[in-house]
Amino acid sequence: MTSMETDVASSSRVVIPGESLFPSAEDLRPGKGTYELHGHIYSSLLGYVYVREDTTDSRNIRVIEVRRNEERHQHVSPHIGAIVTAKVINIGPRYAKCQLLSVEDTILGGDYTALLRKEDIRSTERDKIEISECVLPGDILLARVISFGDTVTSFLISTAEEQLGVVMATGETGEKMMTKDWNTVQGVETGRVETRKIAKVPNLNLHSTTKAK
Amino acid sequence: MPYTLSKVRIPLSDLLQKTSEDAPSSSSFRPVCFKINLFENKKGSAYVEIGSTRVLAQVVGPCEDSSGDFYEAQIKVVFSGFDEVSIRSQLIGAMRGLIQLHLYAKSLITINLTVLADDGGVLQAALLAASMAIIDAGIEVLDVCVACQVAVLPDKSLLVDPNKSTQTQAALTVAILPNLNQIICIDSSGTMSLEEYEKALEFAVSKAVKLYPIVRKTLFAEMNS
Numbered sequence: 001m002t003s004m005e006t007d008v009a010s011s012s013r014v015v016i017p018g019e020s021l022f023p024s025a026e027d028l029r030p031g032k033g034t035y036e037l038h039g040h041i042y043s044s045l046l047g048y049v050y051v052r053e054d055t056t057d058s059r060n061i062r063v064i065e066v067r068r069n070e071e072r073h074q075h076v077s078p079h080i081g082a083i084v085t086a087k088v089i090n091i092g093p094r095y096a097k098c099q100l101l102s103v104e105d106t107i108l109g110g111d112y113t114a115l116l117r118k119e120d121i122r123s124t125e126r127d128k129i130e131i132s133e134c135v136l137p138g139d140i141l142l143a144r145v146i147s148f149g150d151t152v153t154s155f156l157i158s159t160a161e162e163q164l165g166v167v168m169a170t171g172e173t174g175e176k177m178m179t180k181d182w183n184t185v186q187g188v189e190t191g192r193v194e195t196r197k198i199a200k201v202p203n204l205n206l207h208s209t210t211k212a213k
Numbered sequence: 214m215p216y217t218l219s220k221v222r223i224p225l226s227d228l229l230q231k232t233s234e235d236a237p238s239s240s241s242f243r244p245v246c247f248k249i250n251l252f253e254n255k256k257g258s259a260y261v262e263i264g265s266t267r268v269l270a271q272v273v274g275p276c277e278d279s280s281g282d283f284y285e286a287q288i289k290v291v292f293s294g295f296d297e298v299s300i301r302s303q304l305i306g307a308m309r310g311l312i313q314l315h316l317y318a319k320s321l322i323t324i325n326l327t328v329l330a331d332d333g334g335v336l337q338a339a340l341l342a343a344s345m346a347i348i349d350a351g352i353e354v355l356d357v358c359v360a361c362q363v364a365v366l367p368d369k370s371l372l373v374d375p376n377k378s379t380q381t382q383a384a385l386t387v388a389i390l391p392n393l394n395q396i397i398c399i400d401s402s403g404t405m406s407l408e409e410y411e412k413a414l415e416f417a418v419s420k421a422v423k424l425y426p427i428v429r430k431t432l433f434a435e436m437n438s
Binding site for chain 1: 316349
């Protein structure tokens with residue numbers, strides 16, 4: 001989404017929560033691990049200070065982040081609108097139960113499950129959807145969090161967008177499946193064809209087919 | 214000034230060892246020892262020792278709470294080794310003020326506190342241990358938390374960090390966010406006049422701030438190890 005972002009300064013400055021990092025400014029934005037209060041940007045984590053350049057709107061904005069280690073943040077709970085990576089655990093007549101693996105580019109620390117309801121699988125011909133023709137247990141999905149659910153159910157996710165859906169499939173026999181076209185996958189070993197709701201991620205699918213050859 | 218032993222190994226072996234009966238000084242803490250990240254590959258733990266009061270805190274989560282709140286995380290505190298009725302709600306209240314709960318909707322954060330030894334001031338030790346364990350777990354917070362217990366003695370003088378054998382007229386525990394200058398917990402017992410209360414509160418806040426360099430040093434020690 002913000003493809004124009006680049007890591008610029010990764011300082012070795014260690015901060016503890018509550019430390020004032022910078023005074024608020026027009027071109028400074030509090031990123032992950034920080035918050036803004038009373039005209040200052042404060043750290044909310046123990047970690048190193050990073051300054052990232054963000055030129056998305058052709059304006060130079062510096063994003064302040066605090067990270068515990070270099071690679072990634074931990075402990076982000078899913079929020080509405082987030083793209084999540086989910087693994088299908090089981091399917092039923094009305095919904096597929098999924099385990100959330102990561103939120104955007106962050107691997108989740110805790111265990112979170114989500115429901116993919118039948119009518120949220122695709123945006124066209126919703127009444128004709130059969131879950132088993134779209135996802136099967138073991139598949140890895142890209143999906144969007146659409147709701148926190150009601151008081152008894154868990155998060156609800158949706159794949160009703162072109163670029164969302166199955167990115168890695170496991171066949172009924174357990175073999176690895178490669179995408180054949182936009183609706184079907186083919187077994188690597190047996191050549192069996194199964195149907196899926198494939199995520200139309202051009203780069204990702206291209207990458208996986210070249211790798212298989 | 215209190216002093217720190219934050220680099221030393223946890224002296225679990227001498228838990229039962231009697232401390233020397235030093236005359237309690239009215240203006241300083243008993244020897245303190247803080248440590249975070251006690252277990253190699255599991256983040257979210259802290260150990261706090263104040264005199265011979267020893268508390269171990271471990272944080273689990275945030276994990277899914279399907280019946281949880283849509284807007285903020287729920288906090289669960291589990292005590293062991295201590296009759297927690299008196300201080301559990303105080304601790305939850307303080308943690309609610311500390312943690313940025315809105316970032317963890319529909320999630321549950323569990324804080325397990327083990328009181329290994331109780332020689333007075335369990336609440337201040339538990340507040341320090343829980344807050345440092347939360348920070349070690351990488352959960353976003355507003356600030357670090359420092360806490361202090363003060364006692365009003367029968368002769369109306371104030372004593373910081375009383376132990377269990379101190380004869381007190383009243384006691385007051387305060388937890389503050391030092392950078393934001395906010396009080397997140399006040400727990401008082403005994404009888405004192407409004408005037409004494411104000412004096413005790415001011416005294417406790419000024420003493421709690423003294424722990425900030427030690428908490429800071431403890432957290433830095435973890436990053437540099």
